[in-house]
Amino acid sequence: MKYMTGNEIRKAYLQFFKSKEHLILHSFPLIPENDPSLLLIGAGMAPLKPYFTGKLVPPSYRVTTSQKCIRTDDIDNVGRTARHHTFFEMLGNFSFGNYFKKEAISWAWEFLTKVLELDTDKLYVTIYPDDKEAYDYWHNMIGLADERIFKFDDNFWEIGEGPCGPDSEIFYDLGPERGCGKPTCTVGCDCDRYLEIWNLVFTQYNRTKDGKYEPLAKKNIDTGCGLERLASVIQQKESNFETDLIFPIIEKVIAISGGDYSDPRQKMAMKVIADHIRAITFMISDGILPSNEGRGYVLRRILRRAVRFGRLLGIQDLFLAGLVDTVLDILGDEYPETREHEALIKQIINTEEKQFSATLAQGMELLNDMMAHVGDDKVLTGAEVFKLYDTYGFPMELTEEIAGEQGFKVDKDGFQAAMKEQQDRARAAHTKVSAKVATPDTTKLDQSKLVNDESAVKATIAMIGKDGVEISEARDGQEVTIILDDNPFHAEGGGQLSDTGVLCAAEGKAKVTDAQALPNGLVYLIAEITEGVLRTGDAVDIAVDKQRHLNLARNHTATHLLQAALRKVLGNHVNQAGSLVTPDHLRFDFTHFSPVTQAELDKIEALVNEEILKNVPVTIEEMALDAAKEKGAMALFGEKYGDVVRVVSVDDFSCELCGGSHVANTSVIGSFRITSETGTGFGVRRIEAVTGPAALKLAKDESQELQQLAGLLKAKVGDAPAKLEALLAQLKDTEKELAQLKKDAALSDMDSILAAKEDIGGVPVVAASAQADSMDNLRDLADTVLDKLGSGVVLLGMTHGDKVNFVCKVAKGDTKKGLHAGKIIKAAAQAAGGNGGGRPDMAQAGGKEPEKLAEALKAGVQAVSDILA
Known part of the structure; x- marks a missing residue:
């Protein structure tokens, strides 16, 4: 060997x-x-x-x-x-x-x-x-x-x-x-x-x-x-x-974490990270983006799992994107698509990791709350631990480690039972998915006689399929696949929805609802027989929905203009990260490090409309992939290209590889309006826009809304914005006055609160009910009381509907005497039908029996006495 x-x-x-x-x-x-x-x-x-x-x-x-x-x-x-x-x-x-x-x-x-x-x-x-x-x-x-x-x-x-x-x-x-x-x-x-x-x-x-x-x-x-x-x-x-x-990735993790590969626990974490960063890199390079469903959820789950194990190794800073270079050093030459999307891969990883870091902090708060409300057996239920795992990405091992440090145990059997329930549900759902391929055997067709021609209005049915099996005829009510010898329907692809239309034969009609392309380029139609019967060999008259086709073409060409404008305004780091072209609107996802400002959006919109008004021809050429790249044609993210590609150009403004529908010249687009700009949650921004009739309708709708707003303000259309601004400023001042009045009301009974002060073992203690309309105000009030005391313990309670809430503050110096806000507030909350806990210097809790507020405050004072005894 x-x-x-x-x-x-x-x-x-x-x-x-x-x-x-x-x-x-x-x-x-x-x-x-x-x-x-x-x-x-x-x-x-x-x-x-x-x-x-x-x-x-x-x-x-x-x-x-x-x-x-x-x-x-x-x-x-x-x-x-x-x-x-x-x-x-x-x-x-x-x-x-x-x-x-x-x-x-x-x-x-x-x-x-x-x-x-x-x-x-x-x-x-x-x-x-x-x-x-x-x-x-x-x-x-x-x-x-x-x-x-x-x-x-x-x-x-x-x-x-x-x-x-x-x-x-x-x-x-x-x-x-x-x-x-x-x-x-x-x-x-x-x-x-x-x-x-x-x-x-x-x-x-x-x-x-x-x-x-x-x-x-x-x-x-x-x-x-x-x-x-x-x-x-x-x-x-x-x-x-x-x-x-794989091991070079592990070596990089060791260097980042300063970890010990000989330690079994650390070794496992390093293996997980090394495995997952490979999956993450390749999934993103193939066009998968983090989300809460489907493939995107798989990616998000793997990425978050890698981050969690990084935390177990003591890595607190962002680190995953830094491992991509090592993955590319090993596999980038074999899979050049990973190098092509290197910047996007790193940006998405960084943003998702940063977002999950905040989620981890939220999960920690929930874990602390769980431990504060657990029973005397100090065992966290399997269902609760699974919720942390499933919703917040906490592995059971991490929960077990954190809980163990504070003397708690985890119900592992209950966790595994909850995990099995979820897996059983997932398997049951998966078995419902049909494994069929939509078309029957197409190998007997002479593909040289099957053409795609957007101008075709007549054709012959070459094949009909039902549930992946070839049939000779289809009757009213059946949904089937149809292959024509002369096909004018544009198939779905590159983010663009397909054409639709109607087929009419001598004895029947069919409504075409979708068009898809097989890997070899053959286009098949998904159609519902609406009348009579259609047979293989029938001659059919074809009516493609021309308005839909034109609107798709408008929005697709506008998408190309939008990407070019984005790069001119925001920079060449902008790359396409997904798109959707429908007859009604377009959606374009792109890489960018921050929200696009209104001024930038205005400039982008103006650039696109400038190209539209120029009446520039849209040219479409077929050429070798290498020649297209030399020409500067941009590839669409996640798309697969053959050796010969289709290049769509708009003068020297835009040049992209694309197989979609496009207008003959830019003036056909009519106009272009951006309707929204948002973040998608993983380092990618999203712009939605409309063109043509939809842009005209938007302008009309906005004009009517502005007139309606002016009427409500009893102002002229031109004066409406200024009058609204003045009203909003007045409202803001009123809200500030109201907030101050509430704060003053909460502080007005300061004398009565301080009057409750008592000395326990040389420590000043205040336990009193207070008037507050929120936990924020109750905490502020406790801070003020503790400042007045200078040292000691403050325990305040307030009733809110059918609940009671508590805040406890202990001066830093008094925590050294063994006083613990979490223990004090737990005693109070339990007396009012609740539970709670927290840090030695600050804690908050709640109860379900507001009528027992006075009794709860006494229990808190007793807890102080017991600690100091």
């Missing part, structure tokens, strides 16, 4: 299969394309599913990839084990009906033993018990003895609906020192001795929605070989995390 770096292993794998006539494809993005069954790409074969099912013609019948993958099913195990990751690379070689088991097994063995030079005596395989063919190849062709071939019932690969079949796994023996020591330890044992490094899936069947296994017309090969696992074997490392693919 010879030493190789992780990057060398990847290159060797791809080149080996290139020598076996495989086409090397760059990794697909982590966002699945046209596959509603997947949230993220989690396996090498996932993006290739249409080729396995035969619904699309592959670019080659032999393909090899190193696919970036994200899995979060076992996120809580990351860092605890040697192999679990959120992000990993899956090496794979695939055959779409070309070769099968013999070649797959032979080439796997050749690569492992000849190229990587692994010790053949340490290799073992598993097979499906009924797969005699695989057994014969391993035993007779490769020459493995029976004792090194294991038959397991779970050697059958499937992930719900779709292609599946028996598989054969290859294991490497890491040696008895890595095992459990049991006499029964062998392949399949739960210990770390026998490591699975490659899975060969013999895809023979297609599992239908109702659970049937139908033989595929062409048998396929799908293999998965974990790059990080293979590196750990070749580099002879204890785990994937010690390989050169």
Whole structure:
């Protein structure tokens, strides 16, 4: 076995299969394309599913990839084990009906033993018990003895609906020192001795929605070989995390934190951070942004988990973005898309980490409150701890550590039960998602005869599909997919919604509600049959919704002008971070470090309208990607481009790669109005705007609203702003006077409060009810009383509806005598049906029985006496 770096292993794998006539494809993005069954790409074969099912013609019948993958099913195990990751690379070689088991097994063995030079005596395989063919190849062709071939019932690969079949796994023996020591330890044992490094899936069947296994017309090969696992074997490392693919990140974390990798607790935290920053970098580079749902939630969860473990290592400053450079040093050359979005990746990470730091502080307050209200057993319930974990991102370990320092315990069983409930709900929801691909098998279509022509008004139906299956006809009420031989509908893409319209045949009509493009560019329509019947081969008259199409084109061209204007006004650091083009409005997300001022928005809006008034032609050219980049064309964030791209230019003002609809010249846009500018919560700003008819309607609506406002103010339209400003200034003065009156009222009974002073063990103590309308005022009043006393204890209570609230302040010098505001206020609050706690010098609490206020104050005084006794 010879030493190789992780990057060398990847290159060797791809080149080996290139020598076996495989086409090397760059990794697909982590966002699945046209596959509603997947949230993220989690396996090498996932993006290739249409080729396995035969619904699309592959670019080659032999393909090899190193696919970036994200899995979060076992996120809580990351860092605890040697192999679990959120992000990993899956090496794979695939055959779409070309070769099968013999070649797959032979080439796997050749690569492992000849190229990587692994010790053949340490290799073992598993097979499906009924797969005699695989057994014969391993035993007779490769020459493995029976004792090194294991038959397991779970050697059958499937992930719900779709292609599946028996598989054969290859294991490497890491040696008895890595095992459990049991006499029964062998392949399949739960210990770390026998490591699975490659899975060969013999895809023979297609599992239908109702659970049937139908033989595929062409048998396929799908293999998965974990790059990080293979590196750990070749580099002879204890785990994937010690390989050169990950450990440099850990070394950077050690340098930042000053931590100790030999400490098991710190070691786990460092592994989590190193794993998660890889996932974060690649997810953002593929167009995923933090949010509270879907892929964005996965990203946010991973990022927050990394921050939490950074805090456990004692890192208080922002640190995650600083690790991106190390990730790019390792993987940036293999995945250039990460380098292209480096600035955006770092900005989003910084902003999200900063925001979560504030959330952590809020979570700490809730944890302190939980501990203040816990029972005498000092056990935090599992439900409460899970709420901290689920809502505020507190890991149970962090809660346990903080609580333990103050003598509290965590109900771990209750926490796990709450966690399982959530996981069960998530699994139940996931099983409801259909795994179908929207179109039937399109490989029999002659794509050279299928054209996209925006001017087409007549066409022939080339194919009709229902639930992923080709049908010959569709009748009234059915929703189907339709492929035309001459298609004028523009497909959804690049943030732009699709065209809609109507198809009319001799015996039926259909309403086209959506248009989507397959990876090979073929456009299919989603349509509802509204009348009669449509059949394959029918001639149809086409009516695209022209007004919708024009409004989409207006808003899309305006989006390009907006991005160019933003860069001119705010700077070249502005990059697109998402967009939405609808017939009614446009939305554009972009990177920027602060809110855009009104003056800047006015300038941006003016620049766009200036280009509109110039009546500039919009030119569209197709050229090689390299030529487009030389021309200065900007790429859209998260979009995937082929070798030939479409370049949309507006004179020398704007030049972008884009496949969307556009106007012929800028004057068609009419006018451009910005309607809002906001932050999205992760270092990206968002502008929404309207054009054409929507901009005209906005101007009319605003004029009517201004006239209505002037009428209410009994002023002329031109005088309305000044009069409103004067009224607001008057209102502000009135609010200040009212606030002062309330404060004066709270202080007016100062004499009666001070009269309650008593001396306990030489310490002045004031316990009294007070008039206040808020906790802020009650705290201010307590501060004032303590200032008057000069030292001692102040305990104030106020009733508010059906509740009672308390504030306790203890002079700093008196805390040294053992006086503790948290303990004093807890005694008072419990006497009034509540609970509470806090710091030695300040605490606040509440109760549910306001009628017991006097009794509660006495209890507080008694607590002071008990402490000083």
